[in-house]
Amino acid sequence: MNASQGTVTITHHFGTIEVSEEAMMTFPTGGLFGFERVTQFALLPAARQGLWWLIAPNADATTFVLADPFVLDGDYAIDLGEREGADLALDDANDAFALVMLTLPEGAAPTANMRAPIVFNLAKRLAAQVVSRDESHELQKPANLALYPLQEGGVSLA
Numbered sequence: 219m220n221a222s223q224g225t226v227t228i229t230h231h232f233g234t235i236e237v238s239e240e241a242m243m244t245f246p247t248g249g250l251f252g253f254e255r256v257t258q259f260a261l262l263p264a265a266r267q268g269l270w271w272l273i274a275p276n277a278d279a280t281t282f283v284l285a286d287p288f289v290l291d292g293d294y295a296i297d298l299g300e301r302e303g304a305d306l307a308l309d310d311a312n313d314a315f316a317l318v319m320l321t322l323p324e325g326a327a328p329t330a331n332m333r334a335p336i337v338f339n340l341a342k343r344l345a346a347q348v349v350s351r352d353e354s355h356e357l358q359k360p361a362n363l364a365l366y367p368l369q370e371g372g373v374s375l376a
Contacts, residue, residue: 219336221345223349225237228273237262241262242260243261243343243344244343245259245345246346250282250319251325252335259273260273261274261284262373263371264372264373267372269286270284271373272317284336287317287330287335290362290369291342291359295352297350297352298314302348306337307339307342313340314337318330318334319336320361328363329359332359333350335347335348335350336351
């Protein structure tokens with residue numbers, strides 16, 4: 219990671235990406251499940267509205283696709299506990315911004331992990347993956363990507 223003049227350079231197998239330091243999110247209590255040692259990620263809007271890239275600025279540029287869960291389920295709710303709110307320095311739960319991780323298996327339909335959303339405090343650039351206490355949230359909810367319209371200005375990694 220090279221930071222200069224408010225930008226971070228990420229070398230990705232799709233090429234080099236320059237991102238604003240403002241796009242960098244810190245996971246203060248450890249990274250994502252399975253990636254606990256990676257605590258810095260860039261959060262970038264994708265080419266479809268409501269989809270996001272989460273890219274680690276390390277040598278392998280680990281990349282995840284995130285989605286707005288409310289597009290997939292209008293009744294979706296997130297239950298943040300006091301500990302999660304404190305980890306994210308949330309003074310008001312309404313300041314939380316949540317996304318869910320997508321799985322894009324080759325030859326199969328995409329799914330969303332609605333059970334373990336990633337919650338962001340964008341103002342303080344903090345994030346945490348939170349396991350929902352609501353057992354009705356699916357681990358592999360079918361995700362129709364056509365629900366997310368194309369948008370200009372999003373990052374395309376193709």
